[in-house]
Amino acid sequence: MAPANDAVPVGTLPPVSEIPARMHAQVVRQDRFGEPRDAFRVEEVDTPTPAAGEVLIAVMASGINFNNVWAARGTPVDVIAQRQRGGDASDFHLGGSDASGIVYAVGEGVERVAVGDEVIVHPGWWRNDDPWILAGKDPMIAPSARIWGYDHDRNYGSFAQFAVAQEHQVLPKADHLTWEAAAASTLVGTTAYRMLFGWSENTVQKDDVVLVWGGSGGLGSQAIQLAKHAGGIPVAVVSSTEKGEYCVGLGAAGYIDRTEFDHWGIPPHWTDGPGQKEWTGAARAFGGKLWEIVGKGKNPAIVFEHPGEDTIPTSIFVCDPGGMVVVCAGTTGYSAMVDLRYHWTRQKRLQGSHGTNDEQAIAYNDLVRAGAIDPCVGQVSGFDETGEVHQQMADSRLSFGNAVVLVGAPTTGLGARG
Numbered sequence: 001m002a003p004a005n006d007a008v009p010v011g012t013l014p015p016v017s018e019i020p021a022r023m024h025a026q027v028v029r030q031d032r033f034g035e036p037r038d039a040f041r042v043e044e045v046d047t048p049t050p051a052a053g054e055v056l057i058a059v060m061a062s063g064i065n066f067n068n069v070w071a072a073r074g075t076p077v078d079v080i081a082q083r084q085r086g087g088d089a090s091d092f093h094l095g096g097s098d099a100s101g102i103v104y105a106v107g108e109g110v111e112r113v114a115v116g117d118e119v120i121v122h123p124g125w126w127r128n129d130d131p132w133i134l135a136g137k138d139p140m141i142a143p144s145a146r147i148w149g150y151d152h153d154r155n156y157g158s159f160a161q162f163a164v165a166q167e168h169q170v171l172p173k174a175d176h177l178t179w180e181a182a183a184a185s186t187l188v189g190t191t192a193y194r195m196l197f198g199w200s201e202n203t204v205q206k207d208d209v210v211l212v213w214g215g216s217g218g219l220g221s222q223a224i225q226l227a228k229h230a231g232g233i234p235v236a237v238v239s240s241t242e243k244g245e246y247c248v249g250l251g252a253a254g255y256i257d258r259t260e261f262d263h264w265g266i267p268p269h270w271t272d273g274p275g276q277k278e279w280t281g282a283a284r285a286f287g288g289k290l291w292e293i294v295g296k297g298k299n300p301a302i303v304f305e306h307p308g309e310d311t312i313p314t315s316i317f318v319c320d321p322g323g324m325v326v327v328c329a330g331t332t333g334y335s336a337m338v339d340l341r342y343h344w345t346r347q348k349r350l351q352g353s354h355g356t357n358d359e360q361a362i363a364y365n366d367l368v369r370a371g372a373i374d375p376c377v378g379q380v381s382g383f384d385e386t387g388e389v390h391q392q393m394a395d396s397r398l399s400f401g402n403a404v405v406l407v408g409a410p411t412t413g414l415g416a417r418g
């Protein structure tokens with residue numbers, strides 16, 4: 001293949017035989033850490049070359065996820081410094097954990113995908129020589145496991161004209177989806193799939209009540225559909241009637257408006273009798289709203305968590321005995337409190353969940369390809385708006401569902417597609 005010297009304009013594709021030596025990318029640098037609208041900036045960087053076992057993809061569209069809000073802020077992890085400690089010489093972060101695109105080149109040993117394939121990328125990344133993985137254990141718990149486009153060792157995510165991914169991450173694109181729809185939901189969808197079906201003894205069963213926090217968002221929209229598809233009874237927690245009705249349209253049995261309650265955060269200490277009584281009353285009232293939807297005495301077999309600090313105490317309280325609160329993030333904070341009285345005596349499970357392994361990603365993608373799961377595209381924006389869209393996500397101002405930016409896909413008719 002003959003490299004061209006100059007980057008092609010965003011929204012266009014070069015011939016497969018002419019991969020440019022340089023490309024446009026939305027990057028974050030340490031001296032810009034802060035609000036996403038200021039941290040992201042378009043720069044021209046080298047186009048990556050796939051190593052053995054890797055695939056070069058011309059990115060058509062890229063999904064937006066909260067992990068690159070964190071990357072833009074440099075907290076809770078400075079991913080640039082982390083990568084440098086691991087031996088990477090780059091002084092910037094090129095994020096993006098969801099992609100749809102076209103394979104432009106493959107590295108040595110790649111057999112399952114070929115140049116010209118239309119693909120998506122799942123975000124689970126790990127080193128294939130990791131002893132944990134060689135022992136046949138879950139790759140996403142391996143010491144080398146990372147999230148592609150956030151903290152993985154190879155600094156080339158999907159906020160660029162070209163991205164490099166490991167072969168095992170690359171899956172076929174659903175034929176019926178547009179580029180933006182195909183790019184929208186893989187990270188949140190595979191994360192939700194692992195949360196709901198990845199933890200033995202606590203997977204969604206027929207008629208299980210599943211309480212879904214943030215039901216109208218990217219994660220929640222996928223969790224509702226997955227739980228419903230498995231025969232469960234999803235109930236959404238939202239912040240408005242409009243968001244609640246959106247969740248009902250996805251298959252939720254009903255919704256709870258969290259703005260009707262104010263007991264969020266760390267409850268009063270157990271030695272504070274009056275404070276405990278007041279908090280417990282509020283938590284029971286929250287559970288009462290749930291019973292109005294699913295029937296008295298029916299508690300969630302699974303609570304789908306990601307707000308964290310504000311909501312974990314209530315989640316543990318309302319979870320059914322023997323049930324599971326499964327958490328993949330802490331968007332309201334990380335110092336969550338668990339009242340062990342309700343935890344140990346009723347034998348509930350508080351389970352962390354992160355990313356996806358290949359088996360789970362394939363299972364989720366198969367559901368999308370079959371049309372059983374809608375990626376729930378809520379907002380489609382241009383590549384130059386990457387920082388602003390992350391800002392809207394940080395400020396909770398995004399449309400329902402998942403947000404996407406177009407990269408190689410043309411922006412003609414963008415408004416109608418959003």
